[in-house]
Amino acid sequence: MLRLILLGPPGAGKGTQATRIATRYSIPHISTGDILRANIEGGTELGLQAQDYMERGDLVPDGLVNEMMVDRLAADDTEGGWLLDGFPRTVKQAERLDDLLGRRGEPLDAALYFDVSTDELTKRIAGRAEQEGRPDDQERAVRRRLDEYFQKTAQLTDFYREQGLLHDIDAVGSVDEVTGRAFAVLQEVSSRMPPR
Numbered sequence: 001m002l003r004l005i006l007l008g009p010p011g012a013g014k015g016t017q018a019t020r021i022a023t024r025y026s027i028p029h030i031s032t033g034d035i036l037r038a039n040i041e042g043g044t045e046l047g048l049q050a051q052d053y054m055e056r057g058d059l060v061p062d063g064l065v066n067e068m069m070v071d072r073l074a075a076d077d078t079e080g081g082w083l084l085d086g087f088p089r090t091v092k093q094a095e096r097l098d099d100l101l102g103r104r105g106e107p108l109d110a111a112l113y114f115d116v117s118t119d120e121l122t123k124r125i126a127g128r129a130e131q132e133g134r135p136d137d138q139e140r141a142v143r144r145r146l147d148e149y150f151q152k153t154a155q156l157t158d159f160y161r162e163q164g165l166l167h168d169i170d171a172v173g174s175v176d177e178v179t180g181r182a183f184a185v186l187q188e189v190s191s192r193m194p195p196r
Helices: 014-025 030-039 045-055 062-073 089-103 118-131 141-163 175-192
Strands: 002-007 029-031 081-085 111-114 165-168
Touching: 002 014, 002 141, 002 175, 014 029, 014 081, 014 089, 014 111, 014 175, 029 030, 029 062, 029 089, 045 062, 045 165, 062 089, 089 141, 111 141, 111 175, 118 141, 165 175
Parallel strands: 002 081, 002 111, 029 081, 111 165
Antiparallel strands: none
16 A cells, blocks of 8 residues: 655656556556546536636636545545645645645655656657647747746655655656666655554
8 A cells, every 4th residue: 555646847757657656556546637627527516616717717726626636535446545646736735635644544655756857858848849740849938837847846845855755766767767766666665664
């Protein structure tokens, strides 16, 4: 049983690694985007509220995303653990998650940060944009998006580092090499966990 958070900038390969980790440990891969879509498609009250924001072109507020996450983590398939991808995005969301897990007596086991330099990310994203025929993804625009990401995420990585939960994963190399590094960290995390 593992309760994990995956962090990493766009282009770090986090989505691919999330799928592999979830499969290896037989835990659900929970992403913010999937939760939003499921609530909207299911016509839930939270989904209707989120859709209203999205149709206006606004970001869905943290409070609403938090409520959807609380509902999702109460589902039966999360009893054996879970992997969160894309949540939390802010320290405020991380604090809310900590509060929820504390009340349930279900502590977070680890936060994995897939680390890639800005230069490498710029190359990856620009290369992907070129392959997909999106020349508008110019280097300057890519760097601006990454700078914004790192400014917001630095606080989040510090938050989990201070709790002793953050594990940096070198995300440069082949997909299999990165997976191997992630599995090695999770093996170590699992070996230190008390029996549940």
